[in-house]
Amino acid sequence: MKVPVTAQLLDGKSLARTIRLELRDEIVEFIENNGEVPTLAAVLVGNDPASEVYVRNKVKACDEVGIHSRMFRLPADASQDDLLALVAKLNRAKDEPTHGILVQLPLPKQIDSTRILHAISPLKDVDGFHPENVGRLVQGAPRFIPCTPYGIQQLLVRNGIETAGRHVVVVGRSETVGKPMALLLMQRGAGADATVTVCHSKTHDLARLTRQADILIVAIGQPQFIKAEMVKPGAVVVDVGIHRTDAGLVGDVDFPTVSQVASRITPVPGGVGPLTVAMLLVNTLAAARAQQ
């Protein structure tokens, strides 16, 4: 039985298509002006099925907009030194230019992800995880904004959702989503200027805080955890979570109930996911421009 939805859907899939179309023209112009094709190196270690899908989607999206992608695969038992050597080679890449480097996470347990992410040249760090780029974000002068928070900010701005002065509650404090999301929205300027509360697994009485949110952004990795009674009527709800279940893909938000309370809500799939990929392309073009 289909559940009635009262909230308006925030359609990430169609916005991602719009962003890709915009990029296509900018990339043609970049190639004409510089005689070089923006190039992304995607590194996949092992054969985790979800990571395979994510990398495949990213490579396909590159093709669609005219970004050249180079795919590098290492076996599941590759050592940290093997991966560091590959990253060093891609950092240098002079003969065949590589403007952006993406190392798909998670990495096998014998490899320290932090070591790898810190080894990527900050000028090629299109995921925005290098400490130099994180520091720049903290200081309000970002170079590369991590793709998922960047996509969510675009979703809010381009749907006319005001963030200035509004109470945004971010649930989750990961380095890749929750923390940079909060940093981005607390900055000064358009698409920001929010009053931000960050919650995590040690937060007491989570529902009391989530119910205060004008905009609730959830990235906790717990299927359908946020229920209607945790959401203020009329709030905007952004669901970052993605889980494969027997019933199909679901998010961290219980869509059937929350969509009857919220004013606007992202679907899963078709919400945040496609925008994460689109913003990787945006960052890759930005990296190519910065390296000219």
Ligand code: NDP
């Ligand atoms: P992490 O596991 O790295 O972080 C989860 C965060 O949620 C942690 O800060 C944790 O708190 C907090 N948390 C966990 N359980 C609870 C709880 N019950 N109450 C409050 N806080 C809680 O996850 P990610 O940020 O990497 O990803 C979150 C979700 O988003 C996952 O489902 C992931 O698959 C998805 N994702 C989707 C993307 C997309 O493009 N759509 C991109 C990236 C992620 P603590 O710090 O205390 O442990």
